[in-house]
Amino acid sequence: MADLSIDLGFLKLRNPVLAASGTFGYGLEFAPFIDLERLGGIVVKGLYFYARPGNPPPRLAESPSGLINSIGLQGIGVKAFSQEILPRLAGLRTAVIVNVCGSTNEEYAQVIDYLDRQEGIAAYELNISCPNVEQDGLCPALSPEATHAIVRLAKRTSRRPVITKLSPNVTDIVCIAKAAEEAGSDAVSLINTVLAMAVDVETRRPRLANVFGGLSGPAIKPIALRLVYQAASRLKIPVIGLGGIMSGRDALEFLIAGAMAVEVGTANLVDPEASIRIIQEMEDWCEEKKIKKLKDIIGTLNVASP
Amino acid sequence: MADLSIDLGFLKLRNPVLAASGTFGYGLEFAPFIDLERLGGIVVKGLYFYARPGNPPPRLAESPSGLINSIGLQGIGVKAFSQEILPRLAGLRTAVIVNVCGSTNEEYAQVIDYLDRQEGIAAYELNISCPNVEQDGLCPALSPEATHAIVRLAKRTSRRPVITKLSPNVTDIVCIAKAAEEAGSDAVSLINTVLAMAVDVETRRPRLANVFGGLSGPAIKPIALRLVYQAASRLKIPVIGLGGIMSGRDALEFLIAGAMAVEVGTANLVDPEASIRIIQEMEDWCEEKKIKKLKDIIGTLNVASP
Amino acid sequence: MHKDPGAPILRKERWGDYCLLCLKSPAIAREARPGQFMMVRVSDQPYPLLRRPFSIHARTRETVEIFFSRVGLGTNILAQKKTGETLDIIGPLGKGFTTGGGGSKRAKEQEPGRLAPAESLNGKKVFLVGGGRGIAPLYFLGLELKKQGAVPIIFYGGKTKSDLPLADRLKAHKFALLVSTDDGSSGFHGFASAMVEAELNRVAGLPMAFPPLDWADAPRKSRPVRAASYALAGFPARVFACGPEAMMRKIAALADRYGIAAEFSLEAIMGCGIGACWGCARKIRRGDKAEWLKVCQEGPVFKSSEVVWEEDKTNEVSDR
Amino acid sequence: MHKDPGAPILRKERWGDYCLLCLKSPAIAREARPGQFMMVRVSDQPYPLLRRPFSIHARTRETVEIFFSRVGLGTNILAQKKTGETLDIIGPLGKGFTTGGGGSKRAKEQEPGRLAPAESLNGKKVFLVGGGRGIAPLYFLGLELKKQGAVPIIFYGGKTKSDLPLADRLKAHKFALLVSTDDGSSGFHGFASAMVEAELNRVAGLPMAFPPLDWADAPRKSRPVRAASYALAGFPARVFACGPEAMMRKIAALADRYGIAAEFSLEAIMGCGIGACWGCARKIRRGDKAEWLKVCQEGPVFKSSEVVWEEDKTNEVSDR
Numbered sequence A, B: 001m002a003d004l005s006i007d008l009g010f011l012k013l014r015n016p017v018l019a020a021s022g023t024f025g026y027g028l029e030f031a032p033f034i035d036l037e038r039l040g041g042i043v044v045k046g047l048y049f050y051a052r053p054g055n056p057p058p059r060l061a062e063s064p065s066g067l068i069n070s071i072g073l074q075g076i077g078v079k080a081f082s083q084e085i086l087p088r089l090a091g092l093r094t095a096v097i098v099n100v101c102g103s104t105n106e107e108y109a110q111v112i113d114y115l116d117r118q119e120g121i122a123a124y125e126l127n128i129s130c131p132n133v134e135q136d137g138l139c140p141a142l143s144p145e146a147t148h149a150i151v152r153l154a155k156r157t158s159r160r161p162v163i164t165k166l167s168p169n170v171t172d173i174v175c176i177a178k179a180a181e182e183a184g185s186d187a188v189s190l191i192n193t194v195l196a197m198a199v200d201v202e203t204r205r206p207r208l209a210n211v212f213g214g215l216s217g218p219a220i221k222p223i224a225l226r227l228v229y230q231a232a233s234r235l236k237i238p239v240i241g242l243g244g245i246m247s248g249r250d251a252l253e254f255l256i257a258g259a260m261a262v263e264v265g266t267a268n269l270v271d272p273e274a275s276i277r278i279i280q281e282m283e284d285w286c287e288e289k290k291i292k293k294l295k296d297i298i299g300t301l302n303v304a305s306p
Numbered sequence C, D: 001m002h003k004d005p006g007a008p009i010l011r012k013e014r015w016g017d018y019c020l021l022c023l024k025s026p027a028i029a030r031e032a033r034p035g036q037f038m039m040v041r042v043s044d045q046p047y048p049l050l051r052r053p054f055s056i057h058a059r060t061r062e063t064v065e066i067f068f069s070r071v072g073l074g075t076n077i078l079a080q081k082k083t084g085e086t087l088d089i090i091g092p093l094g095k096g097f098t099t100g101g102g103g104s105k106r107a108k109e110q111e112p113g114r115l116a117p118a119e120s121l122n123g124k125k126v127f128l129v130g131g132g133r134g135i136a137p138l139y140f141l142g143l144e145l146k147k148q149g150a151v152p153i154i155f156y157g158g159k160t161k162s163d164l165p166l167a168d169r170l171k172a173h174k175f176a177l178l179v180s181t182d183d184g185s186s187g188f189h190g191f192a193s194a195m196v197e198a199e200l201n202r203v204a205g206l207p208m209a210f211p212p213l214d215w216a217d218a219p220r221k222s223r224p225v226r227a228a229s230y231a232l233a234g235f236p237a238r239v240f241a242c243g244p245e246a247m248m249r250k251i252a253a254l255a256d257r258y259g260i261a262a263e264f265s266l267e268a269i270m271g272c273g274i275g276a277c278w279g280c281a282r283k284i285r286r287g288d289k290a291e292w293l294k295v296c297q298e299g300p301v302f303k304s305s306e307v308v309w310e311e312d313k314t315n316e317v318s319d320r
């Protein structure tokens, strides 16, 4: 059987498949369907310090091969999470990563500070790229300076590794990713959703109450793959790739393009078993291709013209 | 019968549907299938001054509800176009718009200068946003300064209206669109394709010889619509919307979001009659809704929360 | 809660835009309670992407049924499925109607938030109000209530006669059935809510708010059913409703006026159906707080007092 | 060139991974010439998005046929279509094989770039080499050539016996047929190109480059066909081939070695099929210039001398 394990340097994973934040609840929602311990890791829903109501509905609209959401980071806050959820996750033999949010740089630090005092967390993923909380999709990950500032503060605060989650809605991903790297980020994950909208022709209203939302799912995979490849080609720290991964082959595309791990998002909604199926499909592929260690294919994209 | 006509100020259109550059050849390819005179206009394939070979194949890869292309602006150059094609287009009672390309600012001006001496052209569309000609998808439309410089030069050179075609691969579309507006652009069209890539897992090669390509088709419609809405909300000049329009309803979404006209791209490849069908569907919709003038729905999106 | 990736379609019925599929899925059937729903995968391709939610319309030991109307891409694809094909379904999901009993012990334990029924419904009259496809969960509910000794009276409304495809099936099961159509082509002439109002006013001995003239003129054949259905005098012990938002809002107001406990099965666009995405939020009042709750997990059935109807949507969310 | 949005499937045949659909489409059938192709819409939804190109496999006055192998999403969907369903097709497209005649006057006028046939093929031996699904256009071509008095000999190769589903049909039409399989399960043991090489070497009186021992061991039943096919001595007047790139490249080298004119039907991923998108470019030598030409418009059939084979792909495009 192929060895799927991945060493991110700061974190060893059983396999490169993490469940993406916001599409996997707090993890426990999937226990009726899959063995959570077979996952490389779980990134839980984004947490602010306090509970947060999120945006008004409708919050979802389908598009061709895609999903537009404007959840707006509804969540229970770090305290409820630490008391009610974390103890049940902490026992699992899988990496639990908390997606950290904040309305200010200080709030990110506050969340980390609080969580740093809890056990059972493997790393933080700084969500500086949610397009659903500020006007016009604004978020820190659109600017290298803002990215640098939050990451530096987070790294100073945190006793745990920090993954910075980046936005696709930028002109130059390498510049933003480098800002995160320089500020000490242990890894970057990308992409968060692509800023999008949809209109109901009958009512002439936006199909999301929030007007804008974030596009995810297979529709964005080619965009995500490009951004991951661009970032991975230029960074020293590991890149975690996501965006539209529905199958083992999709995940392999990201690894070949240079991602050291992947996250599975929207696919979990469509099929609660998706993450496990993806792991299985990668394992089968390694078997078929007689690849002993999956990590050997990372970044092996051959771009020399034939 | 509803009045579909649109007045862009510098150009009156029979209806708001233009065929998008690069997906409609030089127009004549579609004569066996549709009556070209029923179109609002035709934007022909991008033209450099000289003939241009384009990128090596494979140049196309399909993705879920999308198409990734890396044609690289293969074309016959302005002279052959003016001699062989234009005379056959010029007789048509539809607006012929030439998509103008250049490797330098001067080449844009050269192309315009040459074409200015030909008859039968209604306007130029400055293609400053093709992601397939330079490394890493670079193009002038990624920078407000570069955009401003080319548009200003083009406007100084041209005796005809200039539409500036913008890229979606930017952090701040309003800033770029305003640069075009300030430099005197008569309108902006958006979006060009979204920078993307795909990997063949079996060969571990990019599926496009050029590595990167531009994503088009229904997959990108929600992204295009958002950008068009952002630009239209902030500009004084007309916005022409495109990206993933396959049906009359899709086109109406763009008009409601603020576009004064639309272009139909990838849909032409899938169905050579698409542009005419889209016009028909819009007309039927007006009929059904008892809308007398289609232009009355432009920018009527109701974003007040209910 | 089970995922059944290949539930075979054992039976299919079609009436114009309405369709019923009977699926074999013993594990889901065993746990199903009235008002719960399933997430159905429409295509194994990425378009359309999301599963579609459908109420459980009926169940036997081995099967579950869904009853739906064709409104868009997903339901059109589903309506083309043929007997023998299989569907990928997840269920039973959410919290169902509060009935006097039923449901496995396990199912109840999984629903700590569910209020215990205030009273047994045995021997009591209850109203079930379904508008259009909203009838779907009420058939299952009605059968369950009958088992518990309640006397369900079904109000079934549609735009026109062809929107009432289940009327025959309901009659065959000897439900007291009152039908209405907006155009008067069958039964009461008017909205289902007006029919309920007329009936409640009648019980209250009040002049009817909307004099149901057409009611009296209803075709003979619908009247005997009506006559049979009023063995029990007085107000219903509970109202259960599912249908268009406007209909439910009206029913809520009526129930409120007469002090009758009411429950509603709400719709929301759903991403996952299992509480993982927060996509299905709806403003729900609990205590003196209104929050965005997940319809898929806390609902889809909510009590009258909990629901903040669409009209009131502009109210601030309390903790915001 | 016509778009037929609703060509009914009159007949369907399936052999494992291979499928044949016979479509009624008189306008397209009337203009079709061997080597031309059609763009077939697979789904009316945006996924899969693009039409798929397929050679015209056969035609009657009213019908056209396609023959294809299931390789991915689109061909799998097509293989599930049933008789009576309709397909949206565009055709005939591109420039076909150079034969001695055939094709309407109009069709010829539409193809100004096409070289006139250098010679009539009447009474001449021609080789048709098809690898796997590459046999598709050669059946139509073979029938046309026979009509013109040529003597086509079909070389039909596959990985294994089940990759030769059309062998029976070809025999039934009394084509001289030589089959090969990579695994020796039917006919010549080896690649189709090796079979052609063996045959050309035999004609040339040379020792065979790849001694086709298995050829001699071929099952009896394939040999009589072979015997019947050599009425005409000497080299073939022309070779037409369609199949995997490697096979065609080999055939091109052979044709070159023996100075035989050869034509190849090439594949390229296509966006539109009608010359509008420049997606199907392939490096083609014309005179001393190699350019990216549109396979859909200038091809899909090219002469041996024009094709720049995949191996040579690194050569610079001349005007770049």
Ligand SMILES: Cc1cc2nc3c(=O)[nH]c(=O)nc-3n(C[C@H](O)[C@H](O)[C@H](O)COP(=O)(O)OP(=O)(O)OC[C@H]3O[C@@H](n4cnc5c(N)ncnc54)[C@H](O)[C@@H]3O)c2cc1C
Residues within 6 Å of the ligand: A062, C037, C048, C050, C051, C052, C053, C054, C055, C056, C066, C067, C068, C069, C070, C071, C072, C073, C074, C075, C076, C133, C136, C137, C266, C267, C268, C269, C270, C300
């Ligand atoms: C808990 C629950 C139970 C339901 N039970 C039934 C039932 O028993 N019978 C029945 O006919 N319908 C039922 N519905 C509504 C049904 O889910 C929608 O009609 C269906 O999803 C429409 O899908 P479509 O692809 O045909 O429409 P489209 O309009 O093409 O769908 C586009 C998207 O919007 C969503 N959507 C559209 N309308 C609705 C809606 N009214 N409610 C929720 N999501 C919607 C779809 O799921 C999809 O994601 C129920 C909805 C919910 C939430």
Ligand SMILES: Cc1cc2nc3c(=O)[nH]c(=O)nc-3n(C[C@H](O)[C@H](O)[C@H](O)COP(=O)(O)OP(=O)(O)OC[C@H]3O[C@@H](n4cnc5c(N)ncnc54)[C@H](O)[C@@H]3O)c2cc1C
Residues within 6 Å of the ligand: B062, D037, D048, D050, D051, D052, D053, D054, D055, D056, D066, D067, D068, D069, D070, D071, D072, D073, D074, D075, D076, D133, D136, D137, D266, D267, D268, D269, D270, D300
């Ligand atoms: C002129 C021409 C004639 C052809 N004639 C035949 C025929 O008669 N019988 C037959 O079986 N096949 C034929 N092919 C190949 C056939 O078009 C492909 O096998 C088919 O498009 C694959 O589609 P898919 O969705 O099953 O595969 P996928 O791999 O899922 O397709 C993905 C994309 O790649 C394209 N693609 C994949 N393989 C090829 C290929 N080899 N050539 C061109 N595009 C490809 C598809 O069109 C699609 O856009 C022909 C190709 C061309 C260019």
Ligand SMILES: Cc1cc2nc3c(=O)[nH]c(=O)nc-3n(C[C@H](O)[C@H](O)[C@H](O)COP(=O)(O)O)c2cc1C
Residues within 6 Å of the ligand: A020, A021, A022, A023, A045, A046, A067, A069, A071, A073, A099, A127, A130, A165, A191, A192, A193, A215, A216, A217, A218, A220, A242, A243, A244, A245, A263, A264, A265, A266, A267, C271, C277, C279
């Ligand atoms: C419903 C939904 C909720 C999401 N919530 C979060 C979140 O809380 N934090 C975050 O970093 N990303 C969030 N995302 C983004 C995903 O984690 C992921 O980056 C994105 O959806 C792209 O991946 P996918 O195409 O596989 O879904 C959310 C996405 C969806 C669809």
Ligand SMILES: Cc1cc2nc3c(=O)[nH]c(=O)nc-3n(C[C@H](O)[C@H](O)[C@H](O)COP(=O)(O)O)c2cc1C
Residues within 6 Å of the ligand: B020, B021, B022, B023, B045, B046, B067, B069, B071, B073, B099, B127, B130, B165, B191, B192, B193, B215, B216, B217, B218, B220, B242, B243, B244, B245, B263, B264, B265, B266, B267, D271, D277, D279
């Ligand atoms: C095959 C292809 C070629 C294109 N060539 C050009 C071009 O020459 N000039 C240009 O401005 N845009 C070009 N585009 C971009 C389209 O005009 C359009 O902006 C984009 O495809 C989005 O619209 P769509 O989704 O409707 O196709 C091309 C797109 C495709 C798919």
Ligand code: FES
Residues within 6 Å of the ligand: C269, C270, C271, C272, C273, C274, C275, C276, C277, C278, C279, C280, C281, C294, C295, C296, C297
């Ligand atoms: S639908 Fe995902 S949380 Fe309710």
Ligand code: FES
Residues within 6 Å of the ligand: D269, D270, D271, D272, D273, D274, D275, D276, D277, D278, D279, D280, D281, D294, D295, D296, D297
């Ligand atoms: S496929 Fe579009 S030009 Fe050939």
